[in-house]
Amino acid sequence: MQDAPSDRDALQALLDFHVEAGVDLALDETPHDRFAEPKAERAPAGAAQAAAPKASPAPAASSAAPSPRALPKAAAGAPEEVAGLAREQARHARSLAELEAILAGFDGCALKFSAKNLAFADGNPDGRVMLVGEAPGADEDRIGKPFMGRSGQLLDRMLATIGLDRTQVYVANIVPWRPPGNRTPTPQEIAICKPFIARQIELASPEFVLCLGGPAAQNLLGVKDGILRTRGRWFTYRTEDGREIRALPTLHPAYLLRQPLQKRLGWRDFQALRRALDGRE
Ligand code: URA
Numbered sequence: 548m549q550d551a552p553s554d555r556d557a558l559q560a561l562l563d564f565h566v567e568a569g570v571d572l573a574l575d576e577t578p579h580d581r582f583a584e585p586k587a588e589r590a591p592a593g594a595a596q597a598a599a600p601k602a603s604p605a606p607a608a609s610s611a612a613p614s615p616r617a618l619p620k621a622a623a624g625a626p627e628e629v630a631g632l633a634r635e636q637a638r639h640a641r642s643l644a645e646l647e648a649i650l651a652g653f654d655g656c657a658l659k660f661s662a663k664n665l666a667f668a669d670g671n672p673d674g675r676v677m678l679v680g681e682a683p684g685a686d687e688d689r690i691g692k693p694f695m696g697r698s699g700q701l702l703d704r705m706l707a708t709i710g711l712d713r714t715q716v717y718v719a720n721i722v723p724w725r726p727p728g729n730r731t732p733t734p735q736e737i738a739i740c741k742p743f744i745a746r747q748i749e750l751a752s753p754e755f756v757l758c759l760g761g762p763a764a765q766n767l768l769g770v771k772d773g774i775l776r777t778r779g780r781w782f783t784y785r786t787e788d789g790r791e792i793r794a795l796p797t798l799h800p801a802y803l804l805r806q807p808l809q810k811r812l813g814w815r816d817f818q819a820l821r822r823a824l825d826g827r828e
Contacts, residue, residue: 701803
């Protein structure tokens with residue numbers, strides 16, 4: 548006769564069930580009935596956003612997540628207000644190191660509090676090419692740098708086909724904190740983080756920006772079409788200080804991992820980038 552499962556087995560089975568269901572983060576000890584909370588206590592539309600403190604001292608560039616029990620609340624504020632504060636703070640950064648420190652101290656995006664680390668950038672900020680993805684995943688969150696997991700490995704292989712590696716390119720994301728469970732960042736989260744990636748591009752000042760996937764292309768270039776229509780076409784990215792940078796949308800490596808037949812399109816885009824680097828396009 549089989550023994551009844553021990554508490555340990557039952558707990559393990561429950562944990563496995565949650566992981567399989569995509570629950571990979573404990574946000575709090577107990578569930579909350581947000582509808583029952585008084586209005587004033589509730590977060591504004593977009594729930595995950597809130598205002599940053601007015602002035603941001605330049606804190607150490609670390610954003611280790613607090614334990615689930617101690618998740619702090621971001622201060623309340625409408626997403627547009629928070630995006631305004633983000634713009635103000637991002638504008639003050641005079642270097643990429645300053646920008647990273649300001650971002651690490653910025654409490655306006657609630658993703659910061661569920662993420663383990665800020666994944667600000669990887670690679671060479673003096674490189675001629677800057678690649679911008681959507682948001683960090685689990686590996687990037689754990690390591691604190693963009694494109695560290697399987698997508699990053701494919702990206703490295705694609706770069707290698709045109710003779711580049713991370714010592715020659717600079718890599719970042721539109722949103723620098725991992726959305727819980729790898730969900731898509733909300734439009735409000737993107738709006739709040741956008742001034743920081745805009746300033747990051749301005750400060751890195753690359754010759755070329757490669758937008759990895761639809762969200763990067765749409766949010767940086769203001770295009771509405773999906774990535775299958777925009778990929779492989781050159782656009783102009785305009786920095787706030789009026790510089791024009793050539794920008795090329797291409798398919799996201801995570802998409803190429805799911806749709807390997809489309810790699811030939813990605814390969815064509817990387818060839819176009821190579822020609823542009825060589826002054827042939
Ligand atoms: N996908 C992204 O868009 N960015 C990363 O850093 C990793 C995966």
